[in-house]
Amino acid sequence: MFREVLHDVTNYLATQSLLVQTISWLVIILLLIVGFYLLVSLLFFPGMYLFNRLTDKNKSNSLSREELLLGQLTLKIHGDSVGEVMEVGSQTARSTYPARLYREKDRKENVLLEKGTKVIIIEFDDQGVAWVIENKNA
The missing domain is CATH 2.40.50.140 (Nucleic acid-binding proteins)
Structure with a gap:
């Protein structure tokens, strides 16, 4: 499925000018990076939430x-x-x-x-x- 989509995009962009190809690939790469970041964030969010709840954030050298x-x-x-x-x-x-x-x-x-x-x-x-x-x- 992914290969078919990549093949279709490559064939379509081959018919475009060099400037359009460059901009299109930059946009695709940027979207992939953002998607990867969101995926990693969603995977780590529950763990970080649990970590923050279990650690005492108010502990410091100051006294009550x-x-x-x-x-x-x-x-x-x-x-x-x-x-x-x-x-x-x-x-x-x-x-x-x-x-x-x-x-x-x-x-x-x-x-x-x-x-x-x-x-x-x-x-x-x-x-x-x-x-x-x-x-x-x-």
Whole structure:
């Protein structure tokens, strides 16, 4: 079947000019490459889907937000400004996050927490900002 189709195409193209023959063969080769690519993609898709489902894509060196409890300021926080806190409470990779004062009273009183101050990370908001208070036990 394939040989018959190839023979018919070859006979038809033999009657055409060299430019038409060249363009036609390029189109045929391109279609064969695209067809082969689609066939291979369809064959490998189920396996890759299964592989992605079985592997944990969210595994990294960063910690979950529940594990972040203790931190140290790497940029000062003054009143309602945004500083930066580095998580230091675990034995794994250290991560830094933007930080703000948790207590409304501290923000209104323009409390200053200097760089290097030990803090407790209370929570994270939707933008990833850590809300902190000073760790008076450290």
